[in-house]
Amino acid sequence: MKGSRAMKRLACGAAGLMLVLALLPGCAGSTPATATAAGTTAAATPSVEPSAVKTTIRIASLKGPTTMGLVKLTSDAEAGQGKQDYEASMYGTPDEIVPQLMKGDVDVALLPANLASVLYNKLEATPGSQLEVAAINTLGMLEVLESGDTVKTIADLKGKTIYSTGKGASPEYVLDYLLKQNGLDPATDVSVEYKSEATEVAAVLASTPGAIGVLPQPYVTVLKAKSPAIRTALTLTDEWAKLTKDSQMVTGVLVVRRAFADANPAAFADFLTDYKASTEFTNTNPAQAAPLIAAVGIVPSAQVAEAAIPACNITYIVGAALKTTLSGYLKVLFAADPASVGGSLPGDDFYFGS
Template structure:
């Protein structure tokens, strides 16, 4: 009888422990939603497949896809750490890091997509001397990249050329189409739209290629980066790996499936003209994404900016902790 009683007690203890472990597991697996923020335009196109198909990557984690229209709103979300994952200008990733924020750069979403466009035949950069060139984003990436390239080619961007700055990339296209300017810095996908409407327009210089020549960078400059919060990386590494892989597939798919991408963009209300996407926007280095394959390009980019406009990256070069490691 005593032996039977002892066995019964042991069985009760084992059952209690099993139930306790199950409860603890369920507590640790609470449902949660993370925020993925990115700007309307080309960054949104890289995430279109991921956002529309909304594949379940983890049964306990949902993703809130948030496309923002304003660059200022995206900056605010990053500086307030409201986004868990985001596609941001690569200089903003450095700024956030230098402010002590916990984002890591995972890879390059968009490589340089800026182009000097003209109706003139211009064969070398020296021929730009004395010309008026319309551009946008004074003090930001388009301006810094272009003026850096001019300097490296012996052209003073203040004395040798006349750069007329507009407030936004969208304002440059109409000026160029009107004939008021025959030299303009255009960003994709606006470039493709303009060239569809103006038959004599041509790409004079691909600034990504010119950046390679000026700096020695193998793949040009990283225009926009995918960043993820460090605590998400540390707490949910399996989800993060799955997300990175699925986003990378979405990004590559965007560059290879223009008709389907146009359909997805329309459904997601991405403000890129359907005909522009179907025509085929230019994607640089669509096969290169992971930070392990392009860290050197970031270091060259940040070093060039530090010499030219240090405040643009927060006053110093970010250390290795900025870069995600698998």
């Protein structure tokens, strides 16, 4: 059963995360958090006749909440209980996943929301590489952290150095948008130093008094648990809501290669059913999901994982709600900087099932 290899891949991909977390003062026993998106509606998974022979579905995900919502699916696959044959691999950055999507070596990927739009625009001319978004899997989970007490508003970031991850992805464009909307020029009024992974930002915050950084969950929960001097100065979801009441901040989405979905409709429908159940399991059974999250190395302990789950905004939004929510978010980014979504807004064929 190839599902057994899925968990091994996740665990191996997380080894680097475990090592860096161990370098944070006292973080060896902590775990990040994950939150449920309250009040969101999810359309039913399309009904398709089940396939008789299991199809191998190659899944690429990122360290953090998106994979925290995937662990029940991979655990069931390892036990031979998946509706299809799932091979899952976890990576530290989107840059490791993109080439595989372009070559067709991955069927399904969990990516930053704006990057999905960028790739849609980039890959439309590449046969077999066209992408569709099938689900929103995480909503806003970015926070501005400070080892101090000087930041109360976005305007207070003027003249500061901010450490962040996600250059070219949602963290960069959300931060730029919020800075501009609050009268700050991201190029001159602040200095943003981008790190390749969230664990690097966490390490700087843990070791540098007065440092300011942008981190996603579950790294926020891990860091604050072991470094009491670090506080949440701002929640970017709240700052977004103050400016754009008609849209939500979307962090992550699940994309599928159109050629794969078209060729394997029943298998992909089975995957969506299993994935929805997996996200619901993580949110509604945190005590049971936590050991699975720790076992694949996303966080260093089940205790930390359980504490983090409520803050990670793991969700499953599909169908009409997916299109409304994601298109609203992308429109805001596009108005602020067209490059943030790949130069143009995606067409209707960007949304699976449209």
